[in-house]
Amino acid sequence: MLKIKNLHASVEGEKILKGINLEINPGEVHAIMGPNGSGKSTLASVIAGNEDFEVTQGDILFEKANISELSPDERAHKGIFLSFQYPVEIPGVSVTNFIKTSINQVRKSRGQKDMPANEMLKKIREKSALLDMDRKFLSRSLNEGFSGGEKKRNEIFQMAMLEPKLAILDETDSGLDIDALRIVADGVNRLKTKDNATLVITHYQRLLDYVIPDVVHVLMDGKIVKTGGKDLAKELEEKGYDWLKEERAEMTS
């Protein structure tokens, strides 16, 4: 589904990603772990099409098509979704109207008509219940004054509404207490099918207790330095990242 080949990216001239290779197949859950500043969020942004980052080398293929030149909205139309680490507050736009606009724009890009109002309403009800969201929440301005947990729940709600093929969860566990984490993780798990894929980006192993990855990658200094199964996450939790740094230093020397 997603194939990243030798991806280099920089922001304001500073090289952040230095040759990433990654392949994710339908039905898989991948986790990318790594210390702060290793380039995890950059990778998420680059896949989503953030124009602040410049891809200097390499390709991103999504369902065999090169998407490197596509805008964020065009990538969303193809079925890529990014759950933000820090969702943006937009006063004056209600959650409901935002998600309606979003869904209908995606439909439009696929040559479909607007979703009928009753169908939309039904879907909103169903998906907000899945995330245990208060009805009042839906008429509030997007993310404005939301708690950290509410913001993340709102992200997963949008994901549930848009039903992406590839969902990238960027530090979705940060700012969540254990109850909120369970609700969010539960939501993510229930949205999983054999046809979609999830890329979980996290510093801590905590979320991976709930969203079990098939593959775990460790990102350091802009490169994937180790790939393994779900046990690798546990190992990192116990041993931290330093042993990997040392291992790498030995390898390069």
Added chain:
Amino acid sequence: MELKDKLMSSYLAFEEQVDLENDIHEVRNKAIKFFEQSGFPSKKQEAWKYTSLNSILKEDYSIFPKKEDAIDYKDIKKYLIHDIDTYTIVFVDGIYSSHLSRTTHDKLDACLMSSALNKDKYKPVIDKYFNKIVPEDSMSSLNTAFAKEGAYIRIPKNIVAEKPIQVLNFFTSNEAALMVQPRNLIIAEEGAHVQIIERHQSLTDHPVLTNSVTEVYVEKNAEVDYYKIQNDKTTSSLIDNTYIKQERDSKCSMHTFSLGGKITRNNLKFYQQGENCNSVLKGVTILEGKQHVDHNTLVHHTQPNCESHQDYKGVFSEKSVGVFNGNVLVDRVAQKTNAFQSNNNILIDDTATCNSKPQLEIFADDVKCSHGCTIGQLDNEALYYLRTRGIPKKEARALLMFAFANNVLSSVKIPEIKKRITKQIALKLGVELGFNL
């Protein structure tokens, strides 16, 4: 000939058309003298620092338009709020059009200023209200000098006007540039309620200059909601002078939607003259090209326990210019005044300009007055966020601009106007309306 000279000599011709015996003529004479001395405003005057009229004063305007050109309802339908029942007072090139209007004298008067000025039965009203709250300034005086036609609206005591009243000015002049000076008088007597919609719309590509004066009297416990829709062609300019006097326990709201025109100047002055008044001044300005809109507002609090709320939002692209000069004056006796003022602007392009100047003069010591103005850009992070949800750049920008203007639209009490304005904004931003805020 300079426009001022032309106007002065036109005044002599004008005198031949009107009743010189009428008391009003004294008022006109005084006004033309004042205009003769003061001339047009210039940038040297503080209140006109950011708006020059030079580019529009050089046209050779026709001062006395010919008889009404034949226009049909179908030509103007789209400029009307036509999906609800309203009274309408329509002027074409400054002249009343009876076949396009629906006036009334049933329970309330929604009719013509020319009748009010000339018929004996209105004399007591005219004596009491006409030109009583218009300050001596050059543009208002010029209008007073030529005051002859416009809307006359009077809602008697405790009457609630069941339909909104639309006052529409269309311009069709085919041969030449046109200058018109509508003069409106609106009286909501004690306990009366009325909603008014005003619009100036050119149907021609010739230059049009409108210099209008509207006096609004909101008496004890009365309520007036006023909406100005300014979405004219870029060949038309408007100098709007609106003066509002409020008595105790009254409410008055003014929403100004400035989406079009070449140069638009809104002189909007509220005079609160009783306790417990509430004044609301709101504006949405969205401009592009070389459009220029200047909001010059004043709320004068002269009595205790009153409120005012000013909220103006502006979005400026290309070489457009926005000016906000918001004045709040609180007299010493006006204790417990609650005055709020806010002006927020977004500059889309580096070439756009915005001047925001709040002016608060407070002489009372027990008041709550706040003001804030901001000039910024569209939030790129918000734009990116919306785009990752499949909303294309243009639509995402439009959505953010809508959201920005939304709290001004939210207080509009006539849903059809809200719908109309939302649609016009969408059209202006070049997007299909997929959202309903």
